[in-house]
Amino acid sequence: MARNDGKENKTAKTEQKTSKPMSTSFNIKKIRKDFPNLTTTVRGRPLVYLDNAATTFKPNSVIETLETYYKNECSNVHRGVHFLSEQATKDFEAARQKVRDFINAKKTEEIIFTKGTTNSINLVAQSYGRTFLKAGDEIIISHMEHHSNIVPWQMLCEEKGCVLKVIPINDQGELMMPEFEKFLNPKTKFVALVYISNSLGTINPVKKMIAAAHRLKVPVLIDGAQAVNHLKVDVQELDCDFLAFSGHKLFGPTGVGVLYGKAKYLNAMPPMEGGGDMIASVTFEKTTYNILPYKFEAGTPSIAGVIGLGAAIDYVQAVGLENIFTYEQELLAYGTKLLSKISDLQLIGTAREKAAILAFILPDIHPHDLGTLVDREGVAIRTGHHCTMPVMQRFNVPATARASLAFYNTKEEIDVLAAAILKAKDVFA
Amino acid sequence: MTLTNQDELYQELILEHNKKPRNFKKLENPTHFAEGYNPLCGDHLTVALKVNDKNIIEDIAFEGSGCAISKASASLMTVNLKGKTVSEAETLFNQFHRLIIGELKSDSETNILGKLAIFSGIWHYPARVKCASLSWHTMNGALHKVKTVSTEK
Incomplete structure (x- = not known):
């Protein structure tokens, strides 16, 4: 063959x-x-890799970017005044700009780097959810969510006494839209939806669903883990309030992901983790937090991962x-x-x-x-x-x-x- | 590792026991019973035993769903344990466990595994070892009055 x-x-x-x-x-x-892993042989046979929804292979340009960072630029970001730190910071922030262009966010500070999709969703559930949701409020998800877009909301419901509503799916694996419409009511306070199902492949009509939720002023989070690598995701066109995705399913490194959020929500949300980089000033009496996006990026981030994700986005953009x-x-x-x-x-x-x-x-x-x-x-x-x-x-x-x-x-x-x-x-x- | 062909795992005897599992039924009034789960793959089975006052396993049966390896392993287990004493069952459990993790080499170490040695190649497939061991752990749990057994505990 x-x-x-x-x-x-x-x-x-x-x-x-x-x-x-x-x-x-x-x-x-x-x-x-461009993908060296594709030449792998398995017990003497050429590998046929069809597990891309689990993780994707990385092009040479991403691998070389990681190597360059560790060989020539290894330094922390947002801290030093020395040459290497400035270089690393420049590349790190350039990657943020690439992510912004990639999903067409209005502002660069709306791009938060996280560990991955799961981490991004948990950030919203914990920070937004615990602050703005209360007992009796309803959260809508769907029957085809990945566990990472179910469990964080269940944990929130358990803590706050919110109610989880699950949009059913038909035999073809499509969301039953009339049921979704029926769920929407003044008690609905959040909607979290998967764009493309990892186990069914279904592409959900999220744009319409976001518009329906917005008629009741309900914010919507889109789990884009399986979407950003298959089709163009434009957050302004979709008008989603949050978008979560991972680097490693987008031909980038593991351990890095993105949370996009509209600035009006991110500004109102408290930080989830405290630590370095997320503060403006610290005294034992009072700590003031840093501005967006740093407020949500406590501690040293996956610097090589972020820069590598930037390289992956360059690659995907070049292919189109x-x-x-x-x-x-x-x-x-x-x-x-x-x-x-x-x-x-x-x-x-x-x-x-x-x-x-x-x-x-x-x-x-x-x-x-x-x-x-x-x-x-x-x-x-x-x-x-x-x-x-x-x-x-x-x-x-x-x-x-x-x-x-x-x-x-x-x-x-x-x-x-x-x-x-x-x-x-x-x-x- | 060198494996010549897939038949090392999917041998005739395993395929046959998968197709026609022995003692695949509900056992009325068991003296010992346990449920086993493998949460990683969703396999679920129950093992029920009737042990008489001489500590002999008079009857043993299993029910549930799983892959060919787990079904065949459960079936072969019941065939091997029927008529054995509880202490013999424990010896077999230990030997089988050591066999499937590649510790016991059935052709060089004395054992009472008999046909169960067919699982000797499974340690080449680390992801499948738990498929073969689920029924045995469940049986062992039943004998020791543990109601629920999970491969992830």
Whole structure:
């Protein structure tokens, strides 16, 4: 089976001409060369990495940025007057600017660096939630939230006596919008929604939902962990009040994430952690807090991580999210068709609006057995509940197998997955 | 590590016990009973035993859902334990546990594992060791009057 491993430079030009009218800047062979991890072999077979919803590979430019920081710039930010510290601070703040441009935030100070999506959501639940929500207030989430957008709100409800309302999903894995509309009432004080479901692939109509919540002046947090790498997210266009995402699912380093928040909310919220960098002045009588965004960034941040995230955003911007979306939709259509041909295979999550995530079950093979068997063919997929146990309960399955794609995947790799599934079926026949 | 083919894990005997698990039923009036969970993968099973006054396991059964490895392991466990004394069951539990973490080499160390040695290759798959051990831990819990067993405790 031919694989696009970037070794066929000679044919690249001709293929570009004959392939569908994809933007000329999208060259899959060239792209694959940028990701060294794609050349990994698994027990002698080329790796087919289809676990991108768990984490993504990093392009050379990100890896080199991390190396440069640790080799040549290693210094703390916002502290020293010396050369290296100033250099590190400059690069750190440049990354903040890149994030701002990436999501089109109105102000740079609306970009808070965190440890990741989970950390960002917890910050809002703890800081905004504990300050502005009280007993009897209602928080709306959906049935397809990741545990990280369920548990922080449950913890808040337990502490403050708020009530959690859960938007149900239909058999295709889409939110039931009339139910959402019914939930909205004067007691609703917060809405937290996933943009793209990590276990179903569903792209939720968040823009409409934000507008509906805003009619009641209710702020909305969007969990964008699975969205920012698949499609263009513009916080001003969506008009979301908060957006949370992680660096490592966006081809950047682990341990760094972003919380975007409208300045009017962030200014009103108390800091969640106290420490260095988040203060303006400290005496034993009284401490005054720093301005945004530093108020929420206590302690030394993941400096290399932030600068690396900036490099990842540069990379994604150069490829272009419109190109990425178009290409991935092509892969999704191909994969959906191919997997649907496998007898007994049932796709879990068949929403009309979907990102390139294919979750499925086979009646006679437990997902964990399937995961182990396709791994023997070099195929990396995720099996289990994907940190969305309520979704598993909704579809009455203990677990699913999930192939989640990125723009460096190819149709040939989906062929390898399909062949590996058929082989697994033979073992269990 | 070198593994020649997948059949090392998914051998005929395991596939057969997965398809037709033995003693996969509800046991009426058990003397010992426990529930086992693997919260990481959602596997859930119950093990029930009838132990007579001579400390012999007269009957043993299991119920629940899980992958082929956990189902086959539970099935083979019940077949092996029926008719054994509680103390023999404990010896088997210890030997099986050491087998699946790669500590006991069944071909060089004296043991009473018999057909259970089929799981000797599972330590090559660290993520799957708990699938094979869930039923055994649950059985051991039942014998020691522990009602709920989790692989994550």
